[in-house]
Amino acid sequence: MGLDVTTLRGNLNLKLGNFELNSGAFELPLEGVTVLFGRSGSGKSTLLRAISGLDKHTEGELYFGDVCWQNGKTALATQKRHIGFVFQDAALFPHMSVRQNLMYSVKRLPKSVEPADFDEIVTRVGIADKLDRGVNFLSGGEKQRVAIARALLTRPDILCMDEPLSALDWRSKAEMLTLIEDIVAAYQVPVLYITHAPAEVERLANQIVFMKDGAIERIETLQESLSRVDSPLFDDEGAVSVLQGTPQAIEQGLRPIQMGQNTLWLSDLNELKKDTVRVRVLAKDVSLALSDPEQLSIINHLPAEILKIVPEDNHRVLVRLQLQDGQKLFAEITEHSAQRLQLEVGTKLFALIKSVVLAE
Numbered sequence: 504m505g506l507d508v509t510t511l512r513g514n515l516n517l518k519l520g521n522f523e524l525n526s527g528a529f530e531l532p533l534e535g536v537t538v539l540f541g542r543s544g545s546g547k548s549t550l551l552r553a554i555s556g557l558d559k560h561t562e563g564e565l566y567f568g569d570v571c572w573q574n575g576k577t578a579l580a581t582q583k584r585h586i587g588f589v590f591q592d593a594a595l596f597p598h599m600s601v602r603q604n605l606m607y608s609v610k611r612l613p614k615s616v617e618p619a620d621f622d623e624i625v626t627r628v629g630i631a632d633k634l635d636r637g638v639n640f641l642s643g644g645e646k647q648r649v650a651i652a653r654a655l656l657t658r659p660d661i662l663c664m665d666e667p668l669s670a671l672d673w674r675s676k677a678e679m680l681t682l683i684e685d686i687v688a689a690y691q692v693p694v695l696y697i698t699h700a701p702a703e704v705e706r707l708a709n710q711i712v713f714m715k716d717g718a719i720e721r722i723e724t725l726q727e728s729l730s731r732v733d734s735p736l737f738d739d740e741g742a743v744s745v746l747q748g749t750p751q752a753i754e755q756g757l758r759p760i761q762m763g764q765n766t767l768w769l770s771d772l773n774e775l776k777k778d779t780v781r782v783r784v785l786a787k788d789v790s791l792a793l794s795d796p797e798q799l800s801i802i803n804h805l806p807a808e809i810l811k812i813v814p815e816d817n818h819r820v821l822v823r824l825q826l827q828d829g830q831k832l833f834a835e836i837t838e839h840s841a842q843r844l845q846l847e848v849g850t851k852l853f854a855l856i857k858s859v860v861l862a863e
């Protein structure tokens with residue numbers, strides 16, 4: 504990440520039974536976490552297999568920076584692409600200990616690749632005290648940690664994760680999300696991440712590859728995709744905004760999150776180790792007032808300006824707002840309220856936020 508972002512570009516085709524992957528030409532700067540998102544059967548796993556060279560029927564072309572990975576039917580072998588894999592079921596050797604599983608892949612590294620720092624990785628991933636345990640005696644979350652450590656030990660240029668959290672309970676999911684953020688920051692390894700869960704996308708994604716019927720439909724940043732009123736990331740809870748801010752020390756039993764000159768107050772007091780956090784706000788939890796409602800019990804009220812007003816079904820309207828620091832927020836209000844407040848593009852007002860949670 505940072506200065507030298509490698510771009511993955513190509514156009515891949517792969518036929519599997521009745522299914523055809525025809526990605527279309529794409530150019531993907533590998534920075535942070537790239538989520539592959541789409542309905543079941545849209546071809547996310549197939550695209551990941553084609554990118555990784557795991558299917559020898561892949562055709563088309565693919566370049567990792569200047570290095571050619573696929574040219575027609577000629578493909579660079581998967582092990583020469585320096586990719587780390589983490590799948591839904593950790594895929595460990597069941598009769599080996601954690602350490603043996605890890606060493607198995609370290610020993611098979613090409614001589615040209617220097618193994619990563621074993622102790623540092625197992626400590627960061629949280630398995631240093633489990634190295635001599637048989638993997639059958641690990642929980643689902645622990646197995647996934649081993650799979651992540653195994654992948655990191657090979658110093659991958661890309662980490663591919665195919666629904667890595669889908670078999671875990673909510674608590675393990677939350678811990679793993681924190682771990683994934685941590686390893687992306689610590690090792691600067693770009694991640695290709697498949698998930699169905701919008702909450703995981705909101706928490707992790709820098710950019711999103713939307714897949715549909717075996718093709719890449721579009722590639723967008725998280726904020727671009729959340730700015731569309733028909734974003735595929737919105738489920739039955741409706742439109743969602745993700746705001747970014749800097750956590751401050753707890754004050755009066757609340758956690759202030761600084762966003763430019765304004766502050767959001769969270770009731771979540773868990774320790775936050777990061778400089779920047781993402782918070783999630785449902786549009787239906789945001790209402791609007793023309794004057795600063797200081798007397799209200801709602802603590803979060805931010806000055807905002809209307810960018811767009813979009814009529815929805817059920818006599819409701821979606822109002823796109825810009826906050827003072829430039830971040831965008833959706834409010835969903837009734838048509839009646841919109842008329843009563845005489846809202847129009849450019850109106851300056853206050854967004855009252857009933858509920859804010861950390862994205863996870």
Ligand SMILES: Nc1ncnc2c1ncn2[C@@H]1O[C@H](COP(=O)(O)OP(=O)(O)OP(=O)(O)O)[C@@H](O)[C@H]1O
Pocket residue numbers: 519520521522541542543544545546547548549550
């Ligand atoms: N080896 C195979 N032979 C035949 N068809 C296959 C094979 N592998 C996958 N398919 C089919 O290709 C289509 C795309 O599958 P893929 O797993 O890429 O989708 P996906 O978007 O990852 O779905 P999900 O979210 O359910 O995992 C599916 O219809 C699947 O049944």
